[in-house]
Amino acid sequence: MINAAQVGFGAAILAGVVLAIIGHPGPKDLPPTPPAVATAAAAPAQAAFVLKSVSVALPTSGVTFPGGAAADAINANCLSCHSAGMLTQPNLAKATWAAEVDKMIHAFKAPIDQANATAIVDYLAATKGAK
Numbered sequence: 001m002i003n004a005a006q007v008g009f010g011a012a013i014l015a016g017v018v019l020a021i022i023g024h025p026g027p028k029d030l031p032p033t034p035p036a037v038a039t040a041a042a043a044p045a046q047a048a049f050v051l052k053s054v055s056v057a058l059p060t061s062g063v064t065f066p067g068g069a070a071a072d073a074i075n076a077n078c079l080s081c082h083s084a085g086m087l088t089q090p091n092l093a094k095a096t097w098a099a100e101v102d103k104m105i106h107a108f109k110a111p112i113d114q115a116n117a118t119a120i121v122d123y124l125a126a127t128k129g130a131k
């Protein structure tokens with residue numbers, strides 16, 4: 001027959017075994033030791049890292065408006081945002097070109113002064129003007 005003293009003794013032994021398995025709560029709950037600070041010995045691995053250059057061929061347009069000095073204003077002011085290929089319109093009336101240049105300046109904020117705008121409209125009317 002098992003008496004209360006034997007049950008108590010058994011429970012005490014069991015508790016001791018369980019605590020021994022769990023272990024002391026102290027040191028193992030501390031944060032892990034931080035990794036060693038990189039030393040000079042680690043430097044060669046970093047030096048071995050090589051950046052590779054990749055060459056990407058972007059489409060460029062070297063096309064400019066013909067006409068020499070008469071085309072200076074349009075070449076200097078109209079090719080910063082898009083190529084000359086943007087002007088594929090049929091011949092247009094001078095007023096229509098003036099409106100187009102105005103649109104570039106006011107809608108798209110092309111920084112073109114009045115003298116250049118006039119020279120550009122004259123160029124367009126002369127080279128792509130409606131008869």
Ligand code: HEC
Binds near residue numbers: 079087089100108109
């Ligand atoms: C600040 C940038 C910028 C400059 C500089 C510029 N353009 Fe444009 N241009 C645009 C944009 C944006 C469009 C519209 C493109 C689209 O709709 O896909 C455009 C379109 C055009 C078109 C096509 C028709 C249209 O109205 O969309 C013509 C023609 C044109 N530009 C002529 C000119 C001329 C001439 C000049 C010089 C006076 C000029 N651009 C300078 C930005 C510019």
